[in-house]
Amino acid sequence: MVGFNALLVSLVSLAVTGTYADTVARSNNRIPWLDYEGIVRAGQDALNYTVYRRELAELSGASGPLAIRDELEHRSNGVPRCKKIRKRKEWRQLAYGEKRDYIKAIKCLQTKGDYNISPVTDNLYDAFTQVHQTNWTDFHGNSWFLPWHRWFVWIHAEAMEHECGYDGPVPYWDYTLDYRNPSGSPIFSTDPVIGFGTHGNIPQTEIGLGGYKVDNGAFANLRVSLPIPHYLTRNFSAWKTADPEGKYGYQLGESYSPAAVAQTLAAPTFWEFEGAMDGFNVSIPIDPTAPITLADIPIAGVHNAPHAFNMGDWNGPTWLFGTQWFPAGVVAPNDPMFWPHHGNVDRVWWKWQQKPGKQWEFNGKKGLDRINDALPSDILPFYNLGPDPVVALTLKTENWPMCYTYSG
Numbered sequence: 001m002v003g004f005n006a007l008l009v010s011l012v013s014l015a016v017t018g019t020y021a022d023t024v025a026r027s028n029n030r031i032p033w034l035d036y037e038g039i040v041r042a043g044q045d046a047l048n049y050t051v052y053r054r055e056l057a058e059l060s061g062a063s064g065p066l067a068i069r070d071e072l073e074h075r076s077n078g079v080p081r082c083k084k085i086r087k088r089k090e091w092r093q094l095a096y097g098e099k100r101d102y103i104k105a106i107k108c109l110q111t112k113g114d115y116n117i118s119p120v121t122d123n124l125y126d127a128f129t130q131v132h133q134t135n136w137t138d139f140h141g142n143s144w145f146l147p148w149h150r151w152f153v154w155i156h157a158e159a160m161e162h163e164c165g166y167d168g169p170v171p172y173w174d175y176t177l178d179y180r181n182p183s184g185s186p187i188f189s190t191d192p193v194i195g196f197g198t199h200g201n202i203p204q205t206e207i208g209l210g211g212y213k214v215d216n217g218a219f220a221n222l223r224v225s226l227p228i229p230h231y232l233t234r235n236f237s238a239w240k241t242a243d244p245e246g247k248y249g250y251q252l253g254e255s256y257s258p259a260a261v262a263q264t265l266a267a268p269t270f271w272e273f274e275g276a277m278d279g280f281n282v283s284i285p286i287d288p289t290a291p292i293t294l295a296d297i298p299i300a301g302v303h304n305a306p307h308a309f310n311m312g313d314w315n316g317p318t319w320l321f322g323t324q325w326f327p328a329g330v331v332a333p334n335d336p337m338f339w340p341h342h343g344n345v346d347r348v349w350w351k352w353q354q355k356p357g358k359q360w361e362f363n364g365k366k367g368l369d370r371i372n373d374a375l376p377s378d379i380l381p382f383y384n385l386g387p388d389p390v391v392a393l394t395l396k397t398e399n400w401p402m403c404y405t406y407s408g
């Protein structure tokens with residue numbers, strides 16, 4: 001058994017190689033409301049911690065003595081602390097004024113400069129879409145998916161606060177409440193102040209595989225810029241093409257029903273959880289006796305199905321299949337529904353992490369081919385949308401810098 005101090009020294013030297021700090025230093029812009037140096041320090045600290053736990057587990061054949069874990073969790077290393085932990089809320093729990101201000105702040109991002117994030121446009125709204133579509137197969141359909149999108153949603157919330165003054169609760173859409181009639185959810189209200197709107201009535205064929213212009217709600221006639229300027233487009237009947245026999249329920253609702261979420265949460269490893277969330281058949285079926293494995297086709301899964309019931313911007317790559325814009329454009333963040341949807345994806349992961357021993361678990365594969373192992377020390381690419389975080393830093397939402405939690 002290696003001594004505690006020797007182990008600590010070897011782990012610290014392993015983590016603080018300078019590579020990560022160099023990567024962050026190379027970014028050619030600075031977003032003033034992000035603490036780049038603090039994020040580097042916190043990343044190294046989180047990395048030391050997760051690597052340390054793994055080594056300890058290998059040495060002891062267990063998850064490590066609790067006392068040591070607690071000591072590490074409270075180690076500071078000059079890492080900033082959360083001033084408070086914010087609670088994210090389901091859309092329906094927001095007060096009228098909070099919904100109004102949240103929607104206003106989303107639109108406000110179209111009026112703010114993008115710190116040279118995008119070479120194509122110059123506003124923060126588009127910058128998020130730009131970053132999301134850059135080398136997108138690196139962080140979809142593999143182990144980077146959940147940590148990458150967690151960080152992405154968090155940065156978006158920071159932008160809404162620091163650029164546009166929204167400091168209310170960050171909402172998620174709990175679609176298990178609506179799985180029998182998703183597009184009938186109150187979040188799609190046509191209210192011009194607090195509604196995300198429906199799919200509209202005016203056929204839209206500017207780009208992609210068509211759909212309808214969103215012509216009602218607070219985002220009526222919204223113009224978005226990527227891959228080329230067009231009206232925000234949706235089509236809530238597109239799921240029929242993907243699921244003609246209604247195997248996955250109305251608007252694919254059975255893929256994100258309470259039962260489907262419960263089944264997903266039963267995944268024994270991060271990699272299997274990722275496969276079930278992301279809709280990729282990368283794992284053995286969680287219940288081999290089940291007649292249908294919800295994780296076995298891309299339209300299924302807690303993450304994929306809400307994208308897939310709707311054709312249009314929010315759909316992502318499928319909308320652009322066979323058009324001149326595929327595969328460069330994965331423009332789902334064009335639709336503001338992206339944020340409450342991914343808030344819920346993040347929440348389901350958070351729930352899984354609350355299970356014993358799961359807080360720091362990260363494993364599986366990375367890349368389009370899913371061959372190489374994914375590691376807590378992997379650096380997630382954000383293409384100048386702030387400093388690139390190490391995966392380890394994204395694993396606990398209550399730690400600095402994210403400082404948020406969910407009520408359940």
Ligand SMILES: [Cu+2]
Nearest residue numbers: 132140149332
């Ligand atoms: Cu995505």
